[in-house]
Amino acid sequence: MSKRKVKEAHLPIGECISEVQRVLRERFCHQQLPERLEGVDSQYKHLLELLRRTAVHGESNSVLIVGPRGAGKTTLLNCALRELLEEKEVKRNLLQVYLNGLLQTDDKIALKEITRQLSLENVVGDKVFGSFAENLAFLLEALKKGDRSSSRPVLFVLDEFDLFAHHRNQTLLYNLLDVSQSAQTPVAVVGLTCRLDVLELLEKRVKSRFSHRQIHLLSGMTFPQYLQRVQTQLRLPDGFPDARFSHEWNGSVQTLCEDKSVEEVLQRHFNSSKDFRSLHMLLMLSVSRVSTANPAIRPADLLEASRMCSADPKANILHGLSILELCLIIAMKHLNDIYDGEPFNLQMVHNEFKKFLQRKSHSIYNFEQPVIMKAFEHLQQLELIRPVDASAAKTQREYQLMRLMLDQSQIMEALQKYPQCPTDVKQWAMSAFG
Amino acid sequence: MAALLQHPCYEEERLRRVADKLPCREVQAGTLLSVMGGPEQHSFPSIFIYGHRASGKSHVIHMLLRELELPHATVSCVECVSVALLFEQVLLSLFGCDAASLLPRSPSLSDFVRIYRQQCSHSPAVQTRYIVMEKAELLRDMDANLLPALLRLQELVQDNVTVILLSEIVWDKFRPNTGCFEPLQLHFPDYSKGELQQILAQDSHPSYSAELYSSYINILLGVFYSVCRDLRELRHLAALNFSKFCEPLEEGKVKESDTHKLWRNIEPHLKKAMQTVYLREVSSVQWEQLQQMEEKDTGAVRGLSAHAHVELPYYSKFLLIAAYLASYNPARTDKRFFVKHHGKVRKTNFLKKHEKTSNHLLGPKPFPLDRLLAIFYSVVDSRVAPTASIFSQISSLVTLQLLAQVGHDDQIDAPKYKCAVSLDFIRAISRTVNFDIVKYLYDFL
Numbered sequence: 001m002s003k004r005k006v007k008e009a010h011l012p013i014g015e016c017i018s019e020v021q022r023v024l025r026e027r028f029c030h031q032q033l034p035e036r037l038e039g040v041d042s043q044y045k046h047l048l049e050l051l052r053r054t055a056v057h058g059e060s061n062s063v064l065i066v067g068p069r070g071a072g073k074t075t076l077l078n079c080a081l082r083e084l085l086e087e088k089e090v091k092r093n094l095l096q097v098y099l100n101g102l103l104q105t106d107d108k109i110a111l112k113e114i115t116r117q118l119s120l121e122n123v124v125g126d127k128v129f130g131s132f133a134e135n136l137a138f139l140l141e142a143l144k145k146g147d148r149s150s151s152r153p154v155l156f157v158l159d160e161f162d163l164f165a166h167h168r169n170q171t172l173l174y175n176l177l178d179v180s181q182s183a184q185t186p187v188a189v190v191g192l193t194c195r196l197d198v199l200e201l202l203e204k205r206v207k208s209r210f211s212h213r214q215i216h217l218l219s220g221m222t223f224p225q226y227l228q229r230v231q232t233q234l235r236l237p238d239g240f241p242d243a244r245f246s247h248e249w250n251g252s253v254q255t256l257c258e259d260k261s262v263e264e265v266l267q268r269h270f271n272s273s274k275d276f277r278s279l280h281m282l283l284m285l286s287v288s289r290v291s292t293a294n295p296a297i298r299p300a301d302l303l304e305a306s307r308m309c310s311a312d313p314k315a316n317i318l319h320g321l322s323i324l325e326l327c328l329i330i331a332m333k334h335l336n337d338i339y340d341g342e343p344f345n346l347q348m349v350h351n352e353f354k355k356f357l358q359r360k361s362h363s364i365y366n367f368e369q370p371v372i373m374k375a376f377e378h379l380q381q382l383e384l385i386r387p388v389d390a391s392a393a394k395t396q397r398e399y400q401l402m403r404l405m406l407d408q409s410q411i412m413e414a415l416q417k418y419p420q421c422p423t424d425v426k427q428w429a430m431s432a433f434g
Numbered sequence: 435m436a437a438l439l440q441h442p443c444y445e446e447e448r449l450r451r452v453a454d455k456l457p458c459r460e461v462q463a464g465t466l467l468s469v470m471g472g473p474e475q476h477s478f479p480s481i482f483i484y485g486h487r488a489s490g491k492s493h494v495i496h497m498l499l500r501e502l503e504l505p506h507a508t509v510s511c512v513e514c515v516s517v518a519l520l521f522e523q524v525l526l527s528l529f530g531c532d533a534a535s536l537l538p539r540s541p542s543l544s545d546f547v548r549i550y551r552q553q554c555s556h557s558p559a560v561q562t563r564y565i566v567m568e569k570a571e572l573l574r575d576m577d578a579n580l581l582p583a584l585l586r587l588q589e590l591v592q593d594n595v596t597v598i599l600l601s602e603i604v605w606d607k608f609r610p611n612t613g614c615f616e617p618l619q620l621h622f623p624d625y626s627k628g629e630l631q632q633i634l635a636q637d638s639h640p641s642y643s644a645e646l647y648s649s650y651i652n653i654l655l656g657v658f659y660s661v662c663r664d665l666r667e668l669r670h671l672a673a674l675n676f677s678k679f680c681e682p683l684e685e686g687k688v689k690e691s692d693t694h695k696l697w698r699n700i701e702p703h704l705k706k707a708m709q710t711v712y713l714r715e716v717s718s719v720q721w722e723q724l725q726q727m728e729e730k731d732t733g734a735v736r737g738l739s740a741h742a743h744v745e746l747p748y749y750s751k752f753l754l755i756a757a758y759l760a761s762y763n764p765a766r767t768d769k770r771f772f773v774k775h776h777g778k779v780r781k782t783n784f785l786k787k788h789e790k791t792s793n794h795l796l797g798p799k800p801f802p803l804d805r806l807l808a809i810f811y812s813v814v815d816s817r818v819a820p821t822a823s824i825f826s827q828i829s830s831l832v833t834l835q836l837l838a839q840v841g842h843d844d845q846i847d848a849p850k851y852k853c854a855v856s857l858d859f860i861r862a863i864s865r866t867v868n869f870d871i872v873k874y875l876y877d878f879l
Contacts, residue, residue: 014442018472025476031589069613074589100590102583103544113544162612163579194613281618284478288468292442308465311621313484313604320486320624323660347795370713371661382486383603394838396854399797419626 011242014292019241020249021287027233028284037079038232039225040072043215047190048080050213054153054188055090060180062189062210064161066196067217070275073192076217077157095154101163107172108132110164115139118154140175146185153186161191165201173202177209219274226270226279231257233283234297252296259299265306272310282309314406317382318414323425324367325375326418327353330429332385332404333411343388343401346376350398360424373397439464443472444502452501457636458629459490462622463498469618470596473504473561477596478618479588482570482608484601485622488665491600494622495566506564511572517580521546524565529553543583550591559594570599574608582614589615624663631655633665634672642680646690650679653697657704662712671704674711674718678703678725743862744834749818750827751863754853755871756810757837758860761798761853763876765805771874772812792877794857800840800850803828813869 011019026032037044053059065073085091097117104110115122115135120142122129130138145151156176158164164173180187191198199207221229234253240246256262269282285305286297294301321329331352335344350372357365379385380402388401415421415429439453439460440446456463470477483491499506507527514520518541525546526534533553538545565587567573573581583590584597597617601608605619625633631651638647654672662668679700682688688695710716716724746754763771793799806828811818818824831837832851840850853860864871872878 018442018475021471022475025471029476029478029588030594069615102579102586103542103547103590105542105544105577105579109542109544113548116548277616281478281616285469285618288471291440291468308620311619313606313619313621316621316623317484317486317604320489320663322663345795345797347797351795365660367661368709370715371708374713375661381602383607394840394852395797396856 010244013245013295016242016245017290017292017295020236020290023236023240024234024287025284028280028287031075033075033078033082037072037076038229039219039221040076040217043217044076044080047076047215048083051080051084051155051188051190052090054155054186055084055094056087058149058153058186060184060186060188061213062177062180062191063213063215064191064193064198064210065215065217066193066198068219068275069194070277071217071219072276073194073217074159076215077190077192081155093152095152096157097154098157099159099164101158101160105163107167110167110172111135111139114156118142136171136175140179143179143185143187147183151185153188156187156189158189158191161193162195162198162201164191165198170203170206174206174209177206180211181209221274223267223270226274227257227263227266230266230279230283233279234287249296256297256299256302262299262302265302268310269306278309282306285309312410312413314384314410315414315417317384318406318410319417319419321379322375323422324365324372325379326415326421327356327365327425328372328375328379329384329404329406329411330415330425331356333406333408333429336404336408343403345401346373346398349376356428360428369398439467441467441472443474448501452497455497455501456490456494457633458625459494459622462490462620463494465620466494467498469620470498470562470564473502475562476594477562479595479615480585480597480599480617481620482599482601482605482617483620483622484604486624486663487602488667489622489624490665491622492566492568495598495600499564499566504564505559505561506566508566508568510568511576512569517541517543517546517577525549525553528563528565529557543577543579547583547590550593554591554593561594563593563595564598565595566598566600568600570601571603571608573599578610581608582610585617586615625665627655627659630659630663630665630668634669637669637673639676639680642683643690647676649693649696650676650700653679653700654704657701658708658712661708667712670718671707671711674721675700675704675707677722743859744836746863747827748867749814749824750831751867752814752869753806753810753824753827754831754836754855755860755864755867755869756806756813757801757831757851757853758855758871759809759813759874760801760805762793763874764793765801767876768805768809771876772809794877798852798854800852803849803851806851813874 047063047065050061050063054061065077067073081096085094095118097114099110099113104113111132112135115138120138122135122138143154164170167173176187176189179185180189195201199210199212202210231253234256236246236249238246269279272278282302282305285308286301289301289304290297318326318329328349331349332344334352335342335348350369353365353372376385377397380387384405385402386405388403412429415426439449439456441449453460453463466481466483469481483495485491496508498504505528507524509520509523511520514523518537521541522534522537525537533549536549536552565584567584573584584599587597588595599617605617631648634651634654635644635648638644651672654668654675658668658671679696682696682699683690688699707721711718711721759771807820828837828851832839836853836855838852838854840852860871
């Protein structure tokens with residue numbers, strides 16, 4: 001590249017920043033496909049080979065990709081498809097049908113969706129005609145008529161595969177897997193699921209037709225690899241318009257990852273979960289703090305982002321309660337201590353609170369029963385306490401049995417952080433039994 | 435403070451205008467804006483915002499979306515009793531009424547996503563579209579698939595769309611059992627006392643000075659802050675009681691500077707308000723009327739709960755008393771209370787107080803019909819025939835919800851009941867028939 005051209009490529013800092021934001025946001029939020037997959041080479045090869053055999057040689061296959069949430073199942077599949085579709089022949093031939101267990105909640109809807117995506121003859125515009133039975137018969141016939149050599153292969157992708165197993169009689173799964181077992185139109189059924197016990201959900205006849213090929217995506221990442229991944233995720237691509245800025249940015253990312261405090265934060269994140277989504281969330285939060293005044297990610301940004309991600313939400317909620325509500329929670333805590341986790345009702349809580357008032361405090365907290373009831377109901381609305389049985393209408397409100405949904409340590413921690421907590425209330429909470 | 439609300443993609447002038455309308459929420463608005471990013475940039479698929487009631491969640495969101503003119507749809511999950519209404523509202527506000535009319539009669543999520551994608555291909559998103567769900571906790575009670583699907587809507591429709599969920603309840607209570615796409619959680623902290631004071635002092639009365647109103651708010655918070663931190667409730671109370679606060683000023687008894695006298699005047703009034711208006715015992719209209727006729731003491735008008743006494747037939751009253759006694763007394767003490775010549779009961783033995791928790795703490799116990807009738811005959815002085823009318827009175831007490839039937843196993847043969855009235859209520863009833871109920875209650879011996 002000539003010198004002149006490099007000079008031209010300088011952009012004002014504001015544009016650079018918004019370009020950085022655009023690129024990285026697309027990567028983190030929009031789940032853009034990475035250029036190269038890391039750490040799953042064998043799985044990738046396996047899947048690609050399998051799909052190629054269907055697309056090119058007309059072999060019918062079925063496979064399940066199993067892995068926890070955010071382990072990169074969809075990314076793996078899409079990467080394999082991307083490579084597969086680069087071949088002209090395949091691109092022209094392969095038909096794809098995407099189904100999602102969240103959307104296609106029963107077989108009827110799923111069948112319509114299949115017919116629509118295959119644009120068969122009974123589809124006009126995007127309306128599908130015929131009843132469920134007709135549609136099924138039509139589809140099966142269309143699939144049966146084909147044979148290995150002449151008809152176009154079909155790829156069925158079933159996202160949230162475990163939800164399809166909850167359909168009635170598992171008709172759809174049965175038919176799809178049956179087609180894949182017999183010498184008809186070549187189909188590949190790819191299921192994506194996060195349930196490890198998904199095969200136990202299948203009926204026996206469905207299970208016997210499944211090829212039992214499973215691709216497990218269980219992350220065996222080590223911490224240095226994790227750090228490496230953070231770096232590649234934050235790195236700007238080569239095609240970035242301003243080369244000098246991109247170089248500086250990449251340098252700053254490098255130094256960021258070598259920072260001790262950053263490493264500590266990432267280690268903590270790594271210990272809690274290895275999945276990519278939570279990492280993306282963390283990085284996304286720190287990237288969103290980048291601005292013109294602050295053109296690179298500082299360690300402080302990452303620390304702040306991690307603080308936001310790992311804050312205890314219940315402690316946050318407890319922080320905003322009024323004194324009266326806090327007193328009620330302390331009374332409930334004492335009841336839990338004394339009666340060993342037995343459920344309680346409002347009367348008992350009020351009684352406990354009254355004992356405290358008589359013994360220790362002045363009359364400032366002397367509220368009437370209805371005011372206390374209102375506070376109690378507010379706690380119930382926040383789901384900090386929960387009724388033991390749902391038949392609420394039968395019993396009077398003050399005698400309804402409740403359970404506290406908070407941990408002892410949570411209460412004590414919230415008490416420490418509570419702004420201007422009265423000393424007597426604090427001491428009451430500390431005392432062992434009421 | 436307005437410096438916190440900055441973004442290169444928006445005009446500064448406009449952002450300042452937004453910041454002016456969001457007192458004490460600059461930090462949260464700034465964070466939210468930085469997460470949302472520029473209008474053309476991608477945003478996180480779902481954002482979950484939680485915080486207490488009236489902590490400005492929807493206000494901040496709406497101000498940002500409206501003032502910055504971003505395409506958005508606001509859905510209140512209370513209104514959407516079925517998913518069809520929800521889908522219709524989203525499509526209507528994002529794509530106009532043509533799209534909404536495409537929905538079939540009882541749409542599934544699949545239909546919604548299909549139509550969304552179709553519309554999207556006609557008018558692809560230039561700017562991020564936002565779908566705001568208020569009271570998102572109600573989404574849990576709808577279809578099990580709805581919440582996970584909404585959380586990954588961006589992926590499903592392949593459009594630049596962000597779903598924002600607003601709720602009072604923490605995210606932990608939302609998570610479905612097979613997991614879902616985790617949203618970005620943002621917390622809106624509660625207003626501190628100073629912030630509440632600052633916000634409430636903004637709507638001061640034009641005919642009085644701002645300092646006076648501010649000192650009024652100070653007194654109000656002094657009374658109510660320990661019970662209530664809800665900004666809306668406090669604002670309502672402030673508006674209701676201000677005229678009373680100004681009364682001595684208007685009469686010329688007190689000068690504005692004399693805060694102590696003003697405080698002495700208003701404090702008992704506010705304390706009374708806590709027992710009446712705050713609990714909605716007395717409606718705000720009644721409360722205003724009361725303030726007008728000052729000679730009558732406030733609270734002289736009976737509140738809602740004072741109307742609780744009901745006029746019952748003579749035997750119904752006794753039936754209810756008998757039911758109360760049966761519910762709150764242990765059965766083994768019946769002989770001592772209701773049989774005239776019950777033989778010798780040693781007092782020490784009888785008053786075993788080893789059961790520490792009294793029945794008035796644990797609530798009413800169920801009792802069989804026979805026991806109710808036995809106590810009934812014992813407490814009624816005259817001879818009463820067990821006619822059909824007595825039994826029908828029992829069942830009409832059940833329909834009035836003064837008694838509750840327990841266990842629906844058998845309607846005719848040995849039904850069990852529970853008494854569902856409070857002690858004050860039963861005392862009032864027994865006073866009308868000259869019956870001293872406290873003497874017969876085991877807890878008060």
